[in-house]
Amino acid sequence: MSSAGVSRTEQKERTRRAILDAALTLAEDGGLAALSLRQVAKEIGIVPTAFYRHFASIDELGLSLVTEAFDALRALLRDARAIPEETDSEWDLAVSIADKSIDAVVAHARQSDRQLRFIARERLAGPAAVRDAVRHQLELVERELATDLAHLPFTRAWSASDLAVLSNLLVNAMLSHVEELSRATSAADTRRIADTARRQLHIVLVGALRWDSSK
Amino acid sequence: MSSAGVSRTEQKERTRRAILDAALTLAEDGGLAALSLRQVAKEIGIVPTAFYRHFASIDELGLSLVTEAFDALRALLRDARAIPEETDSEWDLAVSIADKSIDAVVAHARQSDRQLRFIARERLAGPAAVRDAVRHQLELVERELATDLAHLPFTRAWSASDLAVLSNLLVNAMLSHVEELSRATSAADTRRIADTARRQLHIVLVGALRWDSSK
DNA sequence: TTCTTCGGTGAACGGCTGTTCACCGAAACT
DNA sequence: AGTTTCGGTGAACAGCCGTTCACCGAAGAA
Secondary structure, eight states: OOOSSOOHHHHHHHHHHHHHHHHHHHTTTTOGGGOOHHHHHHHHTOOGGGGGGTOSSHHHHHHHHHHHHHHHHHHHHHHHTSOOOOOSSHHHHHHHHHHHHHHHHHHHHHHSHHHHHHHHHHHHHSOHHHHHHHHHHHHHHHHHHHHHHTTSGGGTTOOHHHHHHHHHHHHHHHHHHHHHHHTOOSHHHHHHHHHHHHHHHHHHHHHHHTOOTTO | OOOSSOOHHHHHHHHHHHHHHHHHHHTTTTOGGGOOHHHHHHHHTOOGGGGGGTOSSHHHHHHHHHHHHHHHHHHHHHHHTSOOOOOSSHHHHHHHHHHHHHHHHHHHHHHSHHHHHHHHHHHHHSOHHHHHHHHHHHHHHHHHHHHHHTTSGGGTTOOHHHHHHHHHHHHHHHHHHHHHHHTOOSHHHHHHHHHHHHHHHHHHHHHHHTOOTTO
C-alpha cells in the first residue's frame, strides 16, 4: 500500500482511481485495444495481479472508462446548455450561445481532455464492446442535445429529424474541437484553435437560422 | 506460392497487396496499434517471416497504409471537386456542389471505406509515427480544399483563415459521414445517412453563403 | 545448362500478454 | 484478544509478440 492513516475502503478507491487514471493516459498511445494490464500496473506501482482486486477483467476496465468519459461529456454539455440570455435578435442569441458553448468546450477540454478524447478515439478504434458502448452513449447524448435545441426560438418549426441532424453535426464538431485543442502548445495556440471552433459554430448557426424544415 | 503462370515480380506485388489488404481489414478491430504481423500472415496464408520480404518492419507497413489511404481520400476529393455547373443563383450552385459532393462521398465510401476509415481512426488512435503522418497529410488535404473553395463565387471576399476554417469543418464532417455510412445495413439505411450528410452540408453552405469575413 | 536471385519456410530468441492460485499481513469486526 | 476480511504479492500457466537466421526450391539470367 502507499501511505498511512487512511481507511481500507478509502485506499481501495484511491488505487481504483489510479488504475483508471493511468489507463486513460496510457491509452493515448495506440488506443485502448493496445493497452496492457501490466503497463497500467507498472505505471501505478502495483503488481499485475492486484488489478483483479478492482476489476474482473480488462474488458470491465474499458467499460468503466466509458462511464467516466461520458460523465465528463455530460458535464460539458450541462455547462454549454446554461440558460440562454435575453437578446435583441435571433442572431445575437445564436452568437451568445455559440460563445458560451465554445467557452465550455475550452474549459472542459482543459480539465477532462483525456476523457473526452477517449470518446472520440474509442468510438472508432476501441475493442468491440467499448466501441459499441461509446456509440450507444453518443446516440443518447445526441438525442438529449436535440431536445435542448428544440427549445431554442429559431428551431420552432423544425422537424424532429432536422433537430437530430443538427445535433449530430454539433456533437461531431465538438469532439473534433476537443481533439484540436489538446494539441495546443501555448495559450496563443489555444486561443487560435478556439477561434476556429467559434467561427465554425457561427457558420453552422447562421445556416441553422436560415433553415426551413419544410424545404 | 499461390497459383502458377505468373511472373515472380507479379506474384510479389500480389502478396504485397494481400498484406496491405489484410492489414486494412484486421486493423478495423482495435486499430493499427493492436494489429500483429502474425495475424496478417495467418490471414493471407504465409509464414510470419515472409512478411519481411515486403516490408522492413511493422512500422513501414503502417506508413504504406497511410499512403494508400490518402490515395483514396484524394480520389474522393477529385471527384467531389468536379467542375461546378452554371446555375441561376449562388444558392443553386451551393446545392449542386453539395449534392455532387455527397454523391462522391457515398460512392467512395462504398469502394474505399476501409482506407477512408483508416484515416479517421489512426489520426486519433495510431502509433505515434502513423498518427503524425496522417495528421500531416490531412493538413495538406485541407489546404488543397481551401484553395479550391477560394475559387467559388461566394468566397470571393473571404480571408485565407476563413477558408481554412471552412475547409477544416468540411474535411472533418466528411470523415464523420464516411464512418456513419460504413455502418449502414441496407440500401435504405445508406440513403438515410446520405440524406443526413446532405442536410448537414446544406446547413453549412447556407452559413457560408451568408458569411462575411470582415465581420 | 549452369548460376544467381529471391519469395517463402521453419526453428529459435527474448520478451510481453491476461489470468489463476496460494499466500502474507494489516485493517476491521466481534 | 481473537477472528475474519481483503488489498497486495510472487510464482506460474499457456500463448502471442517482432525479429533473426540458415535453408529450400523454383523463376530468371548467363
